[in-house]
Amino acid sequence: MSPVSFVQALQCKECKKQYPKEALHVCEDCFGPLEVAYDYEGIKRVLSREVIEKRAESLWRYRELLPIDGEPTVGLNAGYTPLLRARRLGEALGHKNLWIKNDAVSCPTLSFKDRVVAVALTKAKELGFDTVACASTGNLGNSTAANAAQAGLRCYVLIPHDLESGKVLGTLVYAPHLVRVNGTYDDVNRLCSEIADRHRWAFVNVNIRPYYAEGSKSYGYEIQEQLGWRTPAHVVVPMASGSLLTKIGKSIEEFVKLGLVEARGTTRLHGAQAAGCGPIAEAVLAGRDAIRPVKKPNTIAKSLAIGNPADGPYAAQAIRASGGSAAAVSDEEIIEGIKLLASTEGIFTETAGGVTIATARRLIAEGKIPADEETVLCITGNGLKTQEPLVDALPLPPPIAPRIDEFEKVL
Numbered sequence: 001m002s003p004v005s006f007v008q009a010l011q012c013k014e015c016k017k018q019y020p021k022e023a024l025h026v027c028e029d030c031f032g033p034l035e036v037a038y039d040y041e042g043i044k045r046v047l048s049r050e051v052i053e054k055r056a057e058s059l060w061r062y063r064e065l066l067p068i069d070g071e072p073t074v075g076l077n078a079g080y081t082p083l084l085r086a087r088r089l090g091e092a093l094g095h096k097n098l099w100i101k102n103d104a105v106s107c108p109t110l111s112f113k114d115r116v117v118a119v120a121l122t123k124a125k126e127l128g129f130d131t132v133a134c135a136s137t138g139n140l141g142n143s144t145a146a147n148a149a150q151a152g153l154r155c156y157v158l159i160p161h162d163l164e165s166g167k168v169l170g171t172l173v174y175a176p177h178l179v180r181v182n183g184t185y186d187d188v189n190r191l192c193s194e195i196a197d198r199h200r201w202a203f204v205n206v207n208i209r210p211y212y213a214e215g216s217k218s219y220g221y222e223i224q225e226q227l228g229w230r231t232p233a234h235v236v237v238p239m240a241s242g243s244l245l246t247k248i249g250k251s252i253e254e255f256v257k258l259g260l261v262e263a264r265g266t267t268r269l270h271g272a273q274a275a276g277c278g279p280i281a282e283a284v285l286a287g288r289d290a291i292r293p294v295k296k297p298n299t300i301a302k303s304l305a306i307g308n309p310a311d312g313p314y315a316a317q318a319i320r321a322s323g324g325s326a327a328a329v330s331d332e333e334i335i336e337g338i339k340l341l342a343s344t345e346g347i348f349t350e351t352a353g354g355v356t357i358a359t360a361r362r363l364i365a366e367g368k369i370p371a372d373e374e375t376v377l378c379i380t381g382n383g384l385k386t387q388e389p390l391v392d393a394l395p396l397p398p399p400i401a402p403r404i405d406e407f408e409k410v411l
């Protein structure tokens with residue numbers, strides 16, 4: 001591992017004013033979000049395909065492109081999930097060149113949030129915090145609580161009151177302070193901003209969000225490396241705050257800039273949301289970057305139910321600039337998507353993954369994703385955590401007596 005850090009500063013995405021590498025997230029001049037700036041010339045001198053390939057199979061193999069100064073200390077096994085050729089799903093959707101990046105098997109908590117939390121908690125420790133916290137739609141709480149337990153950090157998780165039982169238990173078991181809030185995720189997030197002003201805690205997606213968000217780039221780096229150091233023609237990405245989509249875009253720009261992959265034309269970024277909470281997809285389809293917040297999200301895809309997405313305008317802009325598109329799919333289509341992925345590829349994804357599959361199905365049918373162009377579908381979470389919406393769709397077969405004639409009857 002390289003001992004030197006290539007992180008130069010935090011920089012305002014809007015006015016480019018620079019800030020020191022501290023727990024800051026908004027520009028004091030223009031209120032734009034801050035982003036991590038790197039010394040790419042320096043990185044180019046030390047980072048090559050060969051160097052990366054020799055390293056352990058975790059997201060830390062791209063360490064120079066992640067915003068930490070010392071060695072990683074939390075989430076050492078996160079990342080490097082399988083990229084699979086999805087032939088049977090491709091046949092079902094009428095597509096010949098389909099891939100799945102499978103973070104349903106992410107370590108340790110079965111969603112891509114393990115990537116952002118590994119980076120955020122390593123950074124929180126570097127910055128001297130002993131307490132970490134988050135506002136969560138479920139998966140972030142699971143990962144923050146698990147990694148905080150392992151790192152010996154105090155942990156507060158704030159969630160909307162009505163999450164799936166798998167998501168709630170999957171946080172409680174790690175014994176953090178869990179606070180259920182009567183309100184939407186946006187209410188929870190607003191409350192967390194106020195708490196962050198008052199307590200010196202590292203809120204992974206509030207005051208240390210610039211570092212946290214960089215962890216998502218590893219999902220995109222892995223797609224490119226696992227395809228054989230090339231960029232895909234299309235990526236279909238589920239969107240909540242819109243951060244993962246914009247960071248996959250950034251991961252491709254960085255690998256091209258560093259000469260790690262050949263630029264084979266723009267990768268089209270396609271955004272996937274649920275119709276019951278699709279503010280970014282709606283903006284893209286209406287041809288604008290401005291987001292109209294959704295006041296009362298209403299969808300089974302609770303992990304994506306952010307009505308006022310922090311990175312919404314940037315996600316919409318990234319989709320448009322790439323020549324990509326978007327869809328907002330119904331709850332019925334989401335359930336069909338979950339069942340189709342399971343029955344064709346043997347992968348049980350959560351509702352967000354159903355959103356990805358349903359969106360891909362629609363964009364392929366509409367010709368927005370041509371049937372022969374290399375396409376990666378982002379599966380970001382595990383179905384065991386969101387079982388409730390499937391109960392009616394998958395009725396239990398009645399039990400039979402333990403007799404061969406009874407068995408032959410149901411055959």
Ligand SMILES: *Cc1c(COP(=O)(O)O)cnc(C)c1O
Binds near residue numbers: 113140238239241352
């Ligand atoms: C959080 C989450 C996303 C999207 O995250 P953003 O970066 O906020 O857009 C996608 N899938 C799952 C399963 C998630 O938990």
Ligand SMILES: [Zn+2]
Binds near residue numbers: 015
């Ligand atoms: Zn600014």
